[in-house]
Amino acid sequence: MKKNILLVDDEETLRWALQEALAEEGYEIDSMDDGLKALEQAKKTTYDLLISDYKMPTISGLQLIAEIKKIQPNIKAIIMTAYGSVETVIEAMHVGVADFVTKPFKIEHMKRIINGILNASLTQQNNYTVSSSNNGGEEELFYDNLFKEKALFFVAKNVTGTDVRIFYDAIETEKVKLFLFGSALETTSVRNLDAMIKTIFRTLTTEDISPDNLIREINLHLCKNVYKRFPVSLSCSALDKQKQTFSYAIHGQDLIGFISQSNGEVKKLESSPLALNMFPGIRIVENVVSVLPDSKFVLIHSNALLKCLRNGAIAVDDLNKLVSDSYSIRCEDMANGIKFRMGEFTAELATEGKDSVVIVSTFENRPVTSWEEMTPITMPIENFEKLLIQIDSKLSLVVKDGFNRYAIVASIIEAIMNASTFAYDHREKKDVCVKFARLGEEVIVEVNDHGCGFDVQGYKEPDTVSYNELTKKSGRGIFLMRRLMDRVMIQSSKEMGTAVYMAKKVACNDN
Numbered sequence: 001m002k003k004n005i006l007l008v009d010d011e012e013t014l015r016w017a018l019q020e021a022l023a024e025e026g027y028e029i030d031s032m033d034d035g036l037k038a039l040e041q042a043k044k045t046t047y048d049l050l051i052s053d054y055k056m057p058t059i060s061g062l063q064l065i066a067e068i069k070k071i072q073p074n075i076k077a078i079i080m081t082a083y084g085s086v087e088t089v090i091e092a093m094h095v096g097v098a099d100f101v102t103k104p105f106k107i108e109h110m111k112r113i114i115n116g117i118l119n120a121s122l123t124q125q126n127n128y129t130v131s132s133s134n135n136g137g138e139e140e141l142f143y144d145n146l147f148k149e150k151a152l153f154f155v156a157k158n159v160t161g162t163d164v165r166i167f168y169d170a171i172e173t174e175k176v177k178l179f180l181f182g183s184a185l186e187t188t189s190v191r192n193l194d195a196m197i198k199t200i201f202r203t204l205t206t207e208d209i210s211p212d213n214l215i216r217e218i219n220l221h222l223c224k225n226v227y228k229r230f231p232v233s234l235s236c237s238a239l240d241k242q243k244q245t246f247s248y249a250i251h252g253q254d255l256i257g258f259i260s261q262s263n264g265e266v267k268k269l270e271s272s273p274l275a276l277n278m279f280p281g282i283r284i285v286e287n288v289v290s291v292l293p294d295s296k297f298v299l300i301h302s303n304a305l306l307k308c309l310r311n312g313a314i315a316v317d318d319l320n321k322l323v324s325d326s327y328s329i330r331c332e333d334m335a336n337g338i339k340f341r342m343g344e345f346t347a348e349l350a351t352e353g354k355d356s357v358v359i360v361s362t363f364e365n366r367p368v369t370s371w372e373e374m375t376p377i378t379m380p381i382e383n384f385e386k387l388l389i390q391i392d393s394k395l396s397l398v399v400k401d402g403f404n405r406y407a408i409v410a411s412i413i414e415a416i417m418n419a420s421t422f423a424y425d426h427r428e429k430k431d432v433c434v435k436f437a438r439l440g441e442e443v444i445v446e447v448n449d450h451g452c453g454f455d456v457q458g459y460k461e462p463d464t465v466s467y468n469e470l471t472k473k474s475g476r477g478i479f480l481m482r483r484l485m486d487r488v489m490i491q492s493s494k495e496m497g498t499a500v501y502m503a504k505k506v507a508c509n510d511n
Helices: 012-024 035-042 060-071 087-095 106-117 193-205 210-225 303-310 316-323 331-342 347-355 384-396 402-423 476-484
Strands: 004-008 027-033 049-053 075-080 099-102 128-131 141-144 153-156 166-173 176-185 231-241 245-251 256-261 264-267 287-290 295-303 357-362 369-379 432-437 444-446 487-493 496-506
Touching: 004 012, 004 035, 012 027, 012 357, 027 035, 035 049, 035 060, 035 295, 035 303, 035 384, 049 060, 049 106, 060 075, 060 087, 075 087, 075 141, 087 210, 099 106, 099 444, 106 402, 153 331, 166 193, 166 357, 176 193, 176 295, 176 357, 193 231, 210 245, 231 256, 245 256, 256 303, 256 316, 264 316, 295 331, 303 316, 303 347, 316 331, 331 357, 369 384, 369 402, 384 402, 402 432, 402 444, 402 476, 402 496, 476 487, 476 496
Parallel strands: 004 027, 004 049, 049 075, 075 099
Antiparallel strands: 128 141, 141 153, 153 357, 166 176, 176 231, 231 245, 245 287, 256 264, 256 295, 295 357, 369 432, 432 444, 444 496, 487 496
């Protein structure tokens, strides 16, 4: 049976884009631009999910959710907003919002959230997907699909028997990968505790905040807004993919972390036994370690394991060896291997340790350059307009910002015109090679000819008052390129010809 979704936002473009994307996923969508109309519609039709903007002209998104929940108590709700703050998140959680999405967002990100919420009944309201087992049904494991591949991130957990509430989240950008893992007693009466903590985590990570400050802020907001005191364990970590450094903060008596290096070395991570949600001012300590590509971050949640370590039933060296021997390129295999072999240590772990959770994530060394293309341009050029369209179409696949894209296109055309005018004899058919690449947040362009070269050292900036000589070899092209691009460098010689290197920081399309 198809799920029904009520979508409310006064921004027509966003509403249309979401409606189209969700319809492709097989959902039935009713789309409205006004909260009062949506409230009337909810009196006529039953919905599985309400997606609402936070700030609307007639009625706020939180008011709308509260009113519709009086009519349809079981409806799930998502708030979208460009005005996110931790206080707003807390207010939204009290109303019963399942998730809180800050604008602008990617459509794919929103679809993952919606699919997770609407399929929550299949996954016990966690971010888990059931993984089949071949051991006669004695132990069934869950895995997380945050990175779409079990080779990148995996959580091994028993289906039944646990007395704790487990939650986790992850955010990845080109520069950093952030992880959050936490637990609290299942008997706690706080509604949406996991959603509250994960949403605060997502809201704060937009501020380029460190793991220790993230945990400090989460603890502070828990102490201020959750009046019942109960222990919360939390681990927050960040991988700087450019520096290959891993920073982390671990708090709680049931969490133990490791770095399993790809060269076989294992390092047990420092942690604090002090739980969160007890005192607002406890000190949070952050540690930083260097990591090798393809190494693994291993986090084990287990009261039984920590108990065995404290009473000497298990030595740290034995545990390090277990992690080292279980190393695998695939996070799924490693997490399952560690969880399965933990029961071999002691009878205590074989019984109590079944409720253990093992999380493994990889420090894969992804290449920074995500797009590269080379295009030969034949001289002499017969149709500059056609060439301009050709270059713009290539860049439009990557560069989202139209203004910056036009600046790059204009700079490339100037470099090609210089080569066409000065590098070759007009009677010769030669090529100029244009190379595009995306490097991090920059688009890099190289324009190479093999012509006669020119005196780079003798170049003089043209008079910007009267703009004399802008049409001459000594002026126009370089002058415009340097004003349109962030960086320009030119190499030229009679033997090698001229190479123009240009770079501009842009907003890129991630797909």
